[in-house]
Amino acid sequence: MAAKSRKGSKSGKPQDIRNAKVHRDYHVEDTYEAGIALTGTEVKSIRAGKAQISEGFCRFHKGEFFINGLHIDEYAFGNINNHIPRRERKLLLKKSELRKIERALEAGGKTAIPTRMYFKEALIKVEIGICVGKKLFDKREDLKKKAQMRDIDREMKSVRAR
Template structure:
């Protein structure tokens, strides 16, 4: 009986934070897995699932990559050493990956958008992607495809 209850607690535990706007508003081209420089209270807040990356973006400055506008709530049990919720955070990538991102960004019309934030063992990782913005008609086409797929799935289930 106790084993079943502990299993349920593990299933509820935080797995990842997704950027819902990324797939809807952008064509995702190349993805990179980056580490992120965080304070201890930020890691604890992320572990509880109190972070949001919907409005965040990446910016290259002086050969370094920064995550701007990502919101990580203050840790509720934190003390005077709590962090600022919207501070700029450094992303950690290899130099070769930074060069690829720099070349893609210089081509124009592209953005660096975080698609998800997750734990890989004990480390927090951010998946960033080079994206191109969608036009309104592209978004409409995606919605039509989703509706058609949903209807065909329903028809197949009803047929069974």
């Protein structure tokens, strides 16, 4: 008897790795999809879900765009040539996109932060957001809106149940 396919199962499909802090601490103005230069053991660790982008940030260095603060655990079955967990990794973008991002960052008050890392077919992509930091009162307003939406949802459910 043939083995069952894992195509539709949750364990067979790698999950997105998201940065939960971005929408709490920043206003995301624009997003870009970038490729990332990785080694083989890094890809295997990401497929296993062993990566964190919550402390990541992006910057230009000698005309190239790099991501820093991205943590990818060492591959469990790797050998002595395993990768370094925290290192600078090059982001792969078109020149026109690089120019747009560089102009936005030079304007001041903005930063480039990874919002999520995901698989697009066999490739690993990183979504980069051009962000502006939120003030304390902005965060409080967001919390008030969430509380109001929860109350509205509760009321709607109670009305439907009657």
